[in-house]
Amino acid sequence: MPDDASIFRNGTFHADTWTFPADDVPLPPSGDIAVGKTRFLAEIQTLRARNGGIGVVLNPGEDPDGIVEHLDRITLVALRFTKYSDGRPYSVARLLRDRHGYKGELRATGDVLRDQVIFMLRAGFDSLDVAHAGTREALRTGSIVGVRHHYQPASDEAREAVGPVSPWRRRSV
Amino acid sequence: MYRYDEFDHAFVRERVAEFRDQVARRLSGEMTEDQFKPLRLMNGVYLQLHAYMLRIAIPYGTLSSKQLRRLAHIGRVYDKGSGHFTTRQNLQFNWIKLADVPQILEELAEVEMHAIQTSGNCIRNVTADHFAGAAADEVADPRVYAEILRQWSSLHPEFSFLPRKFKLAVTAAPHDRAAVQVHDIGLHMKVDDKGERGFAVWVGGGQGRTPMVAKKVRDFLPEADLLSYCEAILRIYNLEGRRDNKYKARIKILVHETGEAEITRAIEAEFAELQGKALTVPAPEIERIARYFALPDLETLRARSEVYETAKRDPAFALFARRNVHAHKVPGYGIVTISLKPTGAPPGDATSEQMEAIADIAERYSSDELRVSHEQNLVLPHVKLDDIPVVFAQLQKIGLGDANAGFITDIIACPGLDFCALANARSIPVAQRLSERFEDIARQAEIGDLKIKISGCINACGHHHVGHIGILGVDRKGEEFYQITLGGSGDETCSIGEIVGPGFSSDGIVDAVETVVDTYLKLRISADEPFLAAYRRVGQAPFKEALYAR
Numbered sequence: 001m002p003d004d005a006s007i008f009r010n011g012t013f014h015a016d017t018w019t020f021p022a023d024d025v026p027l028p029p030s031g032d033i034a035v036g037k038t039r040f041l042a043e044i045q046t047l048r049a050r051n052g053g054i055g056v057v058l059n060p061g062e063d064p065d066g067i068v069e070h071l072d073r074i075t076l077v078a079l080r081f082t083k084y085s086d087g088r089p090y091s092v093a094r095l096l097r098d099r100h101g102y103k104g105e106l107r108a109t110g111d112v113l114r115d116q117v118i119f120m121l122r123a124g125f126d127s128l129d130v131a132h133a134g135t136r137e138a139l140r141t142g143s144i145v146g147v148r149h150h151y152q153p154a155s156d157e158a159r160e161a162v163g164p165v166s167p168w169r170r171r172s173v
Numbered sequence: 174m175y176r177y178d179e180f181d182h183a184f185v186r187e188r189v190a191e192f193r194d195q196v197a198r199r200l201s202g203e204m205t206e207d208q209f210k211p212l213r214l215m216n217g218v219y220l221q222l223h224a225y226m227l228r229i230a231i232p233y234g235t236l237s238s239k240q241l242r243r244l245a246h247i248g249r250v251y252d253k254g255s256g257h258f259t260t261r262q263n264l265q266f267n268w269i270k271l272a273d274v275p276q277i278l279e280e281l282a283e284v285e286m287h288a289i290q291t292s293g294n295c296i297r298n299v300t301a302d303h304f305a306g307a308a309a310d311e312v313a314d315p316r317v318y319a320e321i322l323r324q325w326s327s328l329h330p331e332f333s334f335l336p337r338k339f340k341l342a343v344t345a346a347p348h349d350r351a352a353v354q355v356h357d358i359g360l361h362m363k364v365d366d367k368g369e370r371g372f373a374v375w376v377g378g379g380q381g382r383t384p385m386v387a388k389k390v391r392d393f394l395p396e397a398d399l400l401s402y403c404e405a406i407l408r409i410y411n412l413e414g415r416r417d418n419k420y421k422a423r424i425k426i427l428v429h430e431t432g433e434a435e436i437t438r439a440i441e442a443e444f445a446e447l448q449g450k451a452l453t454v455p456a457p458e459i460e461r462i463a464r465y466f467a468l469p470d471l472e473t474l475r476a477r478s479e480v481y482e483t484a485k486r487d488p489a490f491a492l493f494a495r496r497n498v499h500a501h502k503v504p505g506y507g508i509v510t511i512s513l514k515p516t517g518a519p520p521g522d523a524t525s526e527q528m529e530a531i532a533d534i535a536e537r538y539s540s541d542e543l544r545v546s547h548e549q550n551l552v553l554p555h556v557k558l559d560d561i562p563v564v565f566a567q568l569q570k571i572g573l574g575d576a577n578a579g580f581i582t583d584i585i586a587c588p589g590l591d592f593c594a595l596a597n598a599r600s601i602p603v604a605q606r607l608s609e610r611f612e613d614i615a616r617q618a619e620i621g622d623l624k625i626k627i628s629g630c631i632n633a634c635g636h637h638h639v640g641h642i643g644i645l646g647v648d649r650k651g652e653e654f655y656q657i658t659l660g661g662s663g664d665e666t667c668s669i670g671e672i673v674g675p676g677f678s679s680d681g682i683v684d685a686v687e688t689v690v691d692t693y694l695k696l697r698i699s700a701d702e703p704f705l706a707a708y709r710r711v712g713q714a715p716f717k718e719a720l721y722a723r
């Protein structure tokens with residue numbers, strides 16, 4: 001596996017096709033680019049006018065207000081976990097999926113560790129940017145040990161086969 | 174009682190396997206202690222002063238005899254032959270080896286128990302009225318709703334990394350025995366004039382360094398909306414709760430800083446989005462869960478038991494009947510409190526032998542059921558009045574026949590400096606000395622209802638803020654000191670105790686409590702005016718004067 005293949009999605013690792021220009025670097029004319037919320041709001045017209053995918057990166061504490069109006073044009077939302085113990089991105093992910101109907105790539109980035117992977121997928125993330133070596137290895141070999149019986153509805157229904165709904169909202173996947 | 178189905182069994186087994194894997198990675202060094210800590214906490218494993226502590230969940234305080242026997246066994250094999258019942262209706266083992274934990278969890282899983290979410294910044298084990306399912310005054314069994322909440326909150330993908338811990342309590346009787354107003358969410362069930370069940374919802378109560386009585390955000394929430402409403406509250410808390418300072422991270426601070434009106438508006442707005450969707454709890458589902466908690470087959474008996482009445486000729490039994498027996502909803506039955514507060518013992522401790530003996534008593538005389546109270550006692554919920562004299566005799570044989578429920582020696586105390594890494598001062602020895610000072614049961618009876626609660630530091634695990642007399646351990650230049658608060662209460666008349674003045678040394682604290690008690694005895698209108706009522710009538714001044722005027 002080449003080292004640059006750090007994005008785990010649909011069960012395997014891929015190289016990242018997105019670029020994340022720094023705030024003071026001019027936007028390249030083409031290609032998929034993702035920017036922070038402030039820049040996104042300031043340069044939305046430019047972003048919409050150029051060729052290539054539009055993505056936005058939200059830090060913990062940044063809400064999706066102002067972004068949601070443009071979700072039809074956005075194909076990547078990356079939510080940053082600065083510390084995995086800061087759980088705000090889980091709520092933002094669920095709001096994007098359930099409340100705002102976002103269907104594009106929803107990526108967890110930053111402190112992404114194997115013990116949270118199941119939570120992330122259930123909260124609606126479908127893509128993981130994994131830097132941690134042990135986590136990469138565990139995902140690559142499918143050796144994550146975790147709980148796959150879920151008591152509560154979450155935001156992954158669309159992507160996971162719905163098992164026997166027994167007896168109420170319970171689900172095994 | 175709730176019985177695991179295949180799903181529950183599979184869930185807990187997977188959880189054990191997951192933790193076994195995590196412990197292996199920690200022991201091999203793949204995981205740092207920093208990475209491991211939140212994971213072990215979510216499985217109830219703390220690192221204390223001298224050893225690992227394992228906190229086992231006893232959902233809504235309900236236990237079977239078989240489960241209690243298993244706890245006794247674990248205490249004997251993996252600890253030093255005893256366990257400690259906590260103010261959250263859980264059980265702690267204080268001397269556990271990390272490498273043994275997966276095995277212990279496996280043994281617990283065999284009897285439908287676990288340690289999931291007994292600590293960490295997640296939704297903790299849900300507590301309920303310890304007389305639930307038996308109390309004459311309840312409008313429904315609160316455990317039904319506590320169980321629904323347990324399922325919903327177990328490994329919740331959105332709410333497992335909250336700003337801070339999150340505690341829910343449920344009660345369903347007018348008299349609140351579950352202290353719901355000092356919880357992050359308190360649910361107080363009632364029936365409206367159409368006969369529908371619902372909850373008064375209290376948010377943002379808590380103790381710790383900033384004690385607060387919760388605010389009522391909803392007077393009547395229909396039971397079907399329970400989970401949608403809780404999910405709305407949790408989502409707002411997860412997004413907006415402070416994460417910059419762990420002492421300001423509980424939801425009570427968010428409620429306080431946002432204001433009652435604004436937080437209520439925000440909760441209602443989020444709830445409006447969630448209502449009527451996937452989280453609505455269908456009535457048949459509530460009925461299905463309620464069937465698990467159906468009353469055991471009890472006999473049809475006369476309300477009055479001659480055996481019981483005759484036994485009261487013995488004054489010791491008469492006092493036990495008065496203090497430790499509570500009204501049952503079925504005629505001819507009573508609810509018996511087993512006091513884990515014998516003179517001189519650490520509050521809430523039980524040896525493996527005692528647990529086994531209690532399990533036998535419960536099996537024979539209480540339809541195999543037990544409860545743990547947040548006051549660190551055990552409860553036999555369904556005992557025939559006819560049998561209570563025998564039960565009393567058996568409890569006396571194992572040293573647990575004290576007729577002191579609700580008396581001054583029925584003390585709550587946190588583990589304090591004997592175990593806890595955060596402590597400023599010892600709590601257990603103060604409780605032990607107080608129980609020795611007030612050992613005379615006639616004197617306790619004369620004093621009447623009086624709750625003493627002791628915490629070894631400002632985190633207030635011993636609930637001192639809601640003690641009629643609260644005792645808080647503080648550190649003064651490396652020496653243990655104790656501050657007294659008066660007038661706290663955790664029931665439906667919830668209030669936070671007020672600090673009465675400068676603290677007392679370890680030597681002086683027991684005398685100081687005695688001074689408070691003597692002052693009360695002198696000023697009460699009659700023996701029918703309990704301490705709390707008297708304090709609320711006269712205020713601090715007479716107590717202050719007695720304590721500090723020389």
Ligand code: SF4
Pocket residue numbers: 587588589590593594595596597628629630631632633634635
């Ligand atoms: S109140 Fe303080 S000393 Fe007591 S158990 Fe809690 S943290 Fe430890």
